[in-house]
Amino acid sequence: MSAPRLSVSNLEVSTDTGIHLVDGLSFELRAGEILGLVGESGSGKTMACRALMRLLPGARLAITGGAVRLDGRDLVRLPEREMCAVRGREIGMIFQNPASHIDPIMRIGNQIAEAIRLHEGASRREARRAAVEALRRVGIPDPESRSRSHAHEFSGGMRQRAMIALALACRPSVLIADEPTTALDVTVQAQVLRLLMHLRDTEGVSILLVTHDLGVVAQTCDSVAVMYAGRLCEKASTRALLEKPLHHYAAGLIRCQPLSEGVGPLDTIAGQPPALDALPPGCRFEPRCPGASALCHEHLPELHDHRAGRGVACHHPLDGSAVERPS
């Protein structure tokens, strides 16, 4: 396997009151890989990817530990000036709601051209041409004339394509996609996912796909990291996780999916995620976990390397293997 392109180790994001929104997150994103970061609302997945870009919303949030390495540099310690050059040029980002991340009164083509001029010092004319090319790459029909449109003239799916074009205009090697299909209708969602896979295949972009939807992961991701209450609970290849989850939360999440085959009452995970300012003393999933013991109540499990690149943070993983006890 190739060397990781983006490597995150022990990332910690906290509020000024000392609440950890992201607690010890570690993962690696390899060249041409699509990694799914899965979690429910409040699990810290969006905070984590905002932290990677150093775009934390609000002055009360800060990265309080860990490192984010991109090509050997630690982005956490980069001066803001240099970080500006990383955003858009080396890491691109797309969001759930394209309408609120595209300037409504600026023509789409001009917005893309602006980014290209800023990052690459291209001339107006070159930038315009590159912008049209960027729209063509994401499958927007008649890109020449559509580049003169405004965001409101695009449908939801087209707007998401335009945002992908904007994020990839300077050909960054990493794309962070935060719930890119959640606001789209199901029949359009598949089209956007397919576009992301196409861009990975043809241009080798590495994609961190943040989603709450395991169905999206099953269809697109090579590997997956599952978050719960700010911490990683399992990391594995998509196939391994879906075939045989090791963490009880991951297993529960898979069981809750309303599949087309099933009828009758749905499986659920009893209870609800803990509030981040009132976390249980031990494992954060312990109050809802069917396999919890006294050990889980007292000790927070660390993420242990299991085998074949898998990691699980559980005292009693589902394959029955004993995991080293915390010292």
Place this chain on the structure above:
Amino acid sequence: MSEPLVELDELSVHFRVAGGNGSLFGSRLLPAVSGVSLNIGAGERVGLVGESGSGKSTLGQAMLGLVKASGGRVRIDGLEVTSGERETLARLRRQTAMIFQDPYGSLNPVQRVGDALDEVLRVQRRLPSAERAERVRSLLEQVGLPASFARRRPRELSGGQCQRVGIARALAVEPRLIVADECVAALDVSIQGQIINLLLSLSESTGVTLLFIAHDLAVVRRLCERVAILYLGRIVEEGPVADVFDAPRHPYTQALIGAIPRITPDGSLAHAVVSGEPPSPLALPVGCAFHPRCPHAATRCRQAPEPELREDGARRWRCILPPGALAPGGSTVPIELDGRGARAPT
């Protein structure tokens, strides 16, 4: 089916929107719901499925007299909803309730949960004031919340708990019909199942009739007995849930079923979905409204008139294809990167 509780007869709802004639002051009609006929039996659970802009929420609101119908009739338990008479609507309010998508937005943020429920009982004047507190307790219990929650405010609750309060408030009316509009769409998947199961058990224990509006067919299959699928304001298919899933008769239904993600290790995007996006309801295609996205579209589909709603036993569908022509999983329709179906600049 038992005696229908709800009868929709050629219901249409049109909105007047700005634009048209190239004039600043012009307006045109947006057909949100067009000629929908649907009966719902007492105690039945019916799913109403469609994408955004299909008119499913408008239909639910028109049914309860919350938006004015432009044509057709709605009767609920013999009451002529579309008559718009105050007295009729007042009586209707005592028999119907609605659950909304946004669990926080649909509750008053400064009102305690118990007061929100008590207010409904007070306005309805069903119970002497001495019995209301007890009723609030039993309502909370019915939706699986401890009685102590009566003193909490919405911000002290999680999304799932708020939605349970929303359901308790709907039950407070002792309604014969509940319209639930995307009531699990904003919830996490592990919580979503809890709410679906709650609605299922309430419908079985109280016999309340349920119209469940959703964009997610998989959830509808778990909860409902019958499903109606809307596309651009028209019913394109309707029938018993199991039959529709096993053998869809409209290519759009087939596409929606194909779009349900399969959580299998080799779940690929091969179960391809239709191309493009729904056209604007302001510029409906001639003929079958689905033809620009339909992999089976023939010349007839591109010409007026639009296909009739065909009927066979408990099933209805609006497509010229013979029954049995479509496989449930969806034939593989390649999604090209040409992005057909984009809206033209206006």
